[in-house]
């Protein structure tokens with residue numbers, strides 16, 4: 001035993017010393033939400049043998065997330081090695097200003113306009129057509145000379161000349177009309193997604209240095225960048241084909257309306273005997289952005305389930321089982337072509353008939369040029385066995401939270417996602433043409449969000465019997481990662497290679513929901529226009545990216561407001577559209593708000609653990625976009641759903657009785673550390689998400705670069 005410890009120690013020391021010179025490969029498995037405490041507990045219990053191998057021969061550390069500990073923010077810092085003041089990603093939501101309104105927008109992807117046909121191209125076309133007409137005239141006109149030489153009569157050649165002129169005019173006119181028709185049927189410009197990540201991620205910087213990086217599920221990467229040698233598939237941040245974070249639909253007789261988390265209930269219309277029809281919404285029509293392109297669907301119930309027809313494609317559905325991806329094709333009109341999407345269906349029941357449809361996602365094999373989800377565009381490397389989920393948040397957590405689907409549906413879907421990502425990762429790994437392989441798994445995060453109540457007896461929605469019957473689904477989501485690591489260990493890793501497992505944050509219970517707007521109103525820092533105490537409920541469909549979120553706020557009486565998960569802005573004069581707080585009042589007001597937040601008690605317990613000013617947390621060129629205050633709640637507390645999007649509720653703090661029972665987003669980052677597991681021994685010390693990129697450089701034998709906020713963990717400090 002002692003001898004083996006000495007050997008392990010010697011190997012470790014050698015590894016540390018050799019790290020800067022060795023030029024092996026590095027595999028980074030990113031696991032969204034892998035919690036340090038749970039991992040530690042299950043490593044000790046022998047539940048995760050492959051990860052324990054990593055810990056025992058290398059290192060296992062807590063990895064400190066960004067503040068706030070929100071996935072977009074933390075991943076952005078992890079892949080760039082810089083703080084949010086440089087990445088520009090301060091949370092899930094971005095504080096947009098549209099005219100006189102504050103609009104909560106998706107932080108990772110903004111929108112830009114792209115001219116379809118520029119005025120320059122139009123002018124070029126018109127001139128080109130005239131010149132073409134002239135050329136035809138010149139080609140036809142030499143007859144005049146021939147006729148003269150042959151001494152033909154003048155009338156004849158004049159007539160031929162007139163015919164030539166008429167032909168040239170006719171062709172020119174036809175081309176002009178055709179061009180006009182084409183231009184009229186194309187939109188002048190279309191709305192295109194724009195990546196809001198402001199710092200360079202490692203798949204770009206390493207690519208520029210000639211290091212081939214293959215990335216799967218890369219967060220904050222959409223639209224996919226052009227690379228010189230790397231390959232990339234975008235992850236967190238990719239919208240669905242409708243441009244939303246992911247709109248799922250449940251079709252049922254009489255179904256109607258949107259849910260809080262952005263899903264929809266739609267009608268299934270009985271047409272005859274066992275036959276029903278429905279309408280499936282696709283992307284917006286670029287010529288008429290208020291309208292969605294639609295497809296008719298038909299559902300015919302059979303003994304085994306149903307025959308589903310959408311856009312002419314028939315799929316047989318078995319009751320209670322997800323279909324394979326179905327390709328749906330929407331037409332943008334004859335001239336503007338078609339757009340393809342992929343979607344899974346699940347027949348939930350037959351009496352009454354209930355059909356679940358996941359979000360319509362970009363087709364990875366037939367993408368839109370202005371919204372690529374992979375680089376190379378439409379590349380086949382990851383595609384050999386048919387389509388895979390491309391949406392940034394494909395897990396059906398929203399429909400499950402809204403109680404549109406049951407445990408079995410969510411767990412089946414999460415299992416499919418994890419299996420496919422594992423398969424793609426192993427296939428890419430075995431190709432052996434990369435120096436860095438980066439693959440991100442999101443399913444442990446999604447499972448913990450929904451089933452934390454199972455492992456938390458204090459949770460208001462804990463049901464011991466349900467928890468028992470489900471089994472430990474969180475542990476199972478960790479075991480999937482463990483099985484992947486085992487396969488990488490046996491089939492992929494060679495001597496000199498390093499394997500890292502990293503997560504963007506850990507987890508905490510979400511027992512009590514906090515309506516921060518209500519609290520601000522009680523402190524007389526926030527007010528609604530009609531003077532009422534509560535506003536209407538908020539939903540992603542109606543309030544994300546729209547003016548409706550803050551439409552009922554009385555800005556003339558509001559000095560502080562919340563946007564997103566626990567981030568406060570002052571209604572500052574000169575910055576906000578209706579600012580009333582004078583710049584010279586700012587410091588005192590921030591001090592006062594922070595003091596009151598830290599004094600806040602819920603049944604004698606502190607609600608807030610930390611309040612930090614944006615300028616103290618961040619540095620870099622985008623600090624002016626940061627919130628004035630970032631709240632770190634105590635364990636158990638999180639911002640309420642309605643408060644995220646400007647809504648006010650009757651209670652300030654109340655029991656969270658929903659399925660979404662674990663979280664990290666507005667929890668003090670010190671309480672929700674993620675993990676860093678490394679096959680190579682790392683010296684002891686704190687580790688932060690910003691340290692991963694500098695450490696990756698050192699593991700590849702590359703020089704440190706300026707302008708990063710993280711430190712190299714391979715060096716003793």
Ligand SMILES: [Zn+2]
Nearest residue numbers: 032033071504
């Ligand atoms: Zn996350």
